[in-house]
Amino acid sequence: MGRYGFGLGHVPFRQAISDWMAMRFGQRFDPISEIVPLIGSKEGIAHIAFAYLGRGDVAIVPEPAYQAYVGGTLLSDATPYIYPLRPRTSFLVELGEIPRETLDRTRVLYLNYPNNPTAAIAPRDYLERVVRVCRERDILLVYDNAYSELAFDGYVPPSIFEIDGARDVAIEFHSLSKTYNMTGWRCGWAVARPEIASALLKVKSFVDTGQFMAIQAAGVAALESWAEFVPKNVAIFQERRDAAVASFHAAGFECEVPRATMYLWVKLPDGIPSAVFTERLLEEQGVVVMSGSSFGAGGEGFFRISFIQPPARIAEAAQRAGKLLSSMAGVGVT
């Protein structure tokens, strides 16, 4: 296990990923030519830009979003087209609203559903529309599926590859981080047809030499434990979600009930900047949340809660946030 893993890595990990993709989504991928083991999905999401983007190209980047999309785009010298995710479109990127001249220059579209930080999910007919446009325009669809296993109330998030034609245009990213509480282990993978997978592998061949193979072996164990471990873990997150929704509603906040992810995207009253609210919440009440604007300007007007504490602690945080809300509401804040 201690030698270089290189791009190939620990072959049983590739096999376990292939078996899991088939079991979970009914999609078969060749373990060697269609799967890329990653040192956490973040590095792959950032590195794929180097294979597809250069000066003059456009990438469509949702905002608020995980910052690796805009980061990869900018490091590749390409131009991000920022699309604000707002309640108006149910937090979906509507390609029909993007100017034609921009679409003509677009080579990459980043999508992430179930979504961090808004907790939105994507209906199948929406994904079908997106895949159709990407195929018509030869746009690479970078589909970040980090939260595919963290879903509630019977909702089962799909793989983009369950959509007809997606194999032509998509690369999908998966992570062990949230599903198995393995954030620090740095282990994930990408899956795509061989031409797309090998483009990512080639970029990576210049920048890393593979994850420690013992960690990839742990990845095999994690994937093999899916049926036993994941439902119990999701049940814990569901309790926290229920507590978060109930207690933040009771404290006077507006939020939807998330059907997936470990986040609650909470609305602030107009006129309260999210950075001001979150800073005061930390300093005056000792509660840490993320301001919407820290995910990009498109996230203004909201803040994000993570379900990383037990229900009682979340309820306590909600109460304290409610106190701050009452003291700020109606008072002009600048």
Ligand SMILES: Cc1ncc(COP(=O)(O)O)c(C=O)c1O
């Ligand atoms: C949407 C999204 N994508 C990707 C990642 C990265 O996960 P990893 O730990 O596999 O790099 C995260 C982690 O927070 C995330 O929220």
